[in-house]
Amino acid sequence: MIELGGYYSANNRCQFRVWAPRASRVELRVVGAKEQIRALESSGGGYFDVQVDNISPGTLYLYRLDGSRDRPDPASRFQPQGVHGPSQVIDPSFAWADRNWLGLPLKDYVVYELHVGTFTVTGTFDAVSAHLEELKDLGITVIELMPVAQFPGSRNWGYDGVYPFAVQESYGGPLGLKRLVNACHEIGLAVILDVVYNHLGPEGNYFAEFGPYFTDRYKTPWGPAMNFDGPDSDPVRRYLIDNALYWISEFHIDALRLDAVHAILDHSPYTFLEQLADEVHAQAKLLNRQVWLIPESAANDSRLVRGRELGGYGLDAQWNDDFHHALRGVMTGEKSGYYEDYGEFHQLVKAYREGFVYSGEYSKYRRRRHGISSRDIPAERLVVFSQNHDQVGNRMLGERLPQLVSFEDLKLAAGAVILSPFIPMLFMGEEYGEPAPFQYFVSHGDANLIAAVRNGRRNEFAAFAWRGEPPDPQDEKTFLRSKLNHNLKHDGRFHALWEFYRELIRLRKKLAPLACLSKEKCEIHGFESERILVLRRWFKDQEIISIFNFNAAQVSLDLPFSGECWRKVLASTDERWAGAGSQLPPMLDVVRAVTLSLPGRSFVVYRKEFENSSAQMFS
């Protein structure tokens, strides 16, 4: 189906196909013992093809452009010797054991973002597999892999990936990824893959020699913008959309997280993202699987996840950074960088009510009005989190939340995310309060690039020079320092936090009002001066009330309802979660109003037992 690259069918037959309109001549050079040169034939539209027999899987090859330059295949499926080396022919067949796997509906997603290289000591897909049972036990339903496309060296977040079809060799290559996905599906976990369609990494990038993959009409922060709407943009789109279809079809990936789609600069009337949504959804239908596209976007553009019939792009769910910033702003009072725009309690309330905090308001940080309303966007189309790779790793020192706030705050953040009506996402290690940083690291081979990255990082944090230099991204120690310490989670507070996360996720799944992701069935009360947030969620005759106190001090609150009897489900201060112990009543028999006294930085969950005959709401 995906016909770009070296497409191995069977019986040592391989079809090679490359888009190279800038070359007048393209040859296949088979590298190694059976060294040979074969001419590709132009088949129109800038494409070149050849079918070769006696090519066994594992064969290494390069394309020779215009008789002189030998380059890896832009659609290489494997780069066993790195970004500058030859490409390898891969047999796509695999002994899949997931024939009955149908994917998961978005509403059941509980996402765990992980970076393969730092998740374990060995940093491979196989090493990830060893943790799947534990993640499942925690309640996770989906793991999200940071990008795995081949990048320079062996240490990279993944956003410098340059061969979008080639699975990073140091992680275990394509076979390793298939084994991991297969293992996930076997125990009922879905897999999201983070893919980067807004740019290609700088090192090992020979694409411009093949064709106009890039345009100079727009700029991105990371290098030349991809050509989505200019002359010869159709094959560029084809290339990237085939990439999406490749992950879904050949690797059984369940969803794609689309990196920074605000940097997909495209003024065409049928945008790349619409085409991607249409083709991926059509393919999912054919495969009879639930497949989702989940953009990350800084644009606060609800059009992304609105349906095609309403003029939207038809993507399925998007990251809501505003939720994170509003929560973090209220919890930490941080004001540097983009946090300048956050910190007001009413912003957190709006994040729960609507999704986007900035829906047209003026942003000081952006120096313009920002966003449009997401009021009509269903809760299950928004992904929320208190940490992720960016929010941790883009700090100068890459501190995770435990380095910045108290233990009670960690539990508060966990509750705020998991008890929300949105899709929750955890960043690896968050579940037990991993103290290691997640820092920015690379392992480029190009000295100029290494210097540029170092300087870029230094300039970015020039305002924090009084705190010292940022860690050297190229230094292996920066990478090693960022690895998880899984052994911590078995003891003490780490273990209590882990259990707390597990209990919250369990409640989210078990209690119907929490499992039902609906803004309509979630009433939000914000008490600005007390800094208390009340989420009242219901499903049929069941009701759950979660009361969050973001105040550092103990606060008394007159409950905004009466005539009901409530039973305590959980309090973050319970001793069981290494808290000071909760004084909150196990039962609330609210004949009229009742005043609750909430410890600072804590939350409590009550479940409605029954309604008194005199029940009535007041606000």
Next chain:
Amino acid sequence: MIELGGYYSANNRCQFRVWAPRASRVELRVVGAKEQIRALESSGGGYFDVQVDNISPGTLYLYRLDGSRDRPDPASRFQPQGVHGPSQVIDPSFAWADRNWLGLPLKDYVVYELHVGTFTVTGTFDAVSAHLEELKDLGITVIELMPVAQFPGSRNWGYDGVYPFAVQESYGGPLGLKRLVNACHEIGLAVILDVVYNHLGPEGNYFAEFGPYFTDRYKTPWGPAMNFDGPDSDPVRRYLIDNALYWISEFHIDALRLDAVHAILDHSPYTFLEQLADEVHAQAKLLNRQVWLIPESAANDSRLVRGRELGGYGLDAQWNDDFHHALRGVMTGEKSGYYEDYGEFHQLVKAYREGFVYSGEYSKYRRRRHGISSRDIPAERLVVFSQNHDQVGNRMLGERLPQLVSFEDLKLAAGAVILSPFIPMLFMGEEYGEPAPFQYFVSHGDANLIAAVRNGRRNEFAAFAWRGEPPDPQDEKTFLRSKLNHNLKHDGRFHALWEFYRELIRLRKKLAPLACLSKEKCEIHGFESERILVLRRWFKDQEIISIFNFNAAQVSLDLPFSGECWRKVLASTDERWAGAGSQLPPMLDVVRAVTLSLPGRSFVVYRKEFENSSAQMFS
């Protein structure tokens, strides 16, 4: 209401307001006998204000930036000494005589595009007024003025306008324009003004000294792109939207033609065009007038004119260049430049059926797939034409259609446009077959710019060098050569053509099936091999059939319906229209089928008299 610029209220009181975030100090310098300097005060957001008494209308002024540079007001209402000179305070009051004017519905628009400088010998608004009765007599309901914002010198198409609020002084300035609009409304004509929001002209452009009006994140073919979505873009949008509101409110303009909106580069979730549509329509409601926004766009993006509730931008109607190109391609067989993509008969059929010819098909000229479907766009939201300033003037020699095709072809083109279910537009002089060219002309003051424009023009037509050099744009003779010769229209074939246009417009208004702009009530039959197009339009029990023969030879056609009796309304070959005389039967009594013999390059219109009892359609 519009508060930018020198806003004269009454009693010699004037409020000055300018957005100049790049200046740390702004002063008002009154120029002339009462020379004085007044400091403006910063009022936040980069705005500076001052209210001054004893300023009479006519006062000349400049802004002094940072105590050194004297510049015209970016929101100048008048530049009596040109783009480099001082701005003038204008009294906005005017003795309007159009109090009962409500505007016209789009479906009644019959548009006449004109360029003020070349429409008459004197080239002023007042000189245009002298022709209004004649245009009304022709059947025109709306005149469309090419841009009138102050440009360098006295000769320009208008797209080099640099002060969007200042009416070109050589045309008669703001008072002249108001007199013209008033005169139009008095006799029932509406006025469309062409406005340019995608760039500002190069000469006399001091805007970057005031603030970040421009961005370097995008490029346009005509210079720096306007800043619609970057930091500090809110005031840039405010400035341009206030410009739209200014024309509508202060000049009583009925509609704005938005120049080349595909070059309004904007990735924000609430685009400039949506904001413009929202604010202009709200203002129209307040004014209780019908006001329309009519973009020109090369993008074939139906989202522009789709309603906001369906995710569209909510603009009202758009130019459909595809109709022109398809018609021209079929008529002339031209294949150079963008005509490479046209010339197929089925494309013309599609233009009538759907609107856009390119709705996702591959365009050779653009080297990519182009456009999305306009099938759901109502006919009254598409403007069609067989000539316009661009299609004439962007040819090397600026030839109008009469220099390229036969007299019979001119009538065929007229019928194809006016009998279509879309909004028809004529380009000045088209109605009598003006033989003068409409060439590209400028009158810049900057020697480098003059040379650049000359070279640009020469390079553009390098492929036609065998035909000689393009006319020198800066040469006044190029401008003079482009003026209309109105006296021609009273005699001979010119007159016959004029009368023919008048008759077609009269029929379009009088015959209900032609007046009803509906794709649903218009059945299109295309006969590919005969090159015959049949438009069957109906309204209630009335029916009109127009049969166009684009074949150079006489062609016989079996009419695709029977059981009806038809009366001839008009044939383009009738002697009355200086034709060879029509052999077509005055009555068609179609018991079964009937074969009609149509002269080459002609059309005929029949009107249904009654239906036989055995009536039935077959296709």
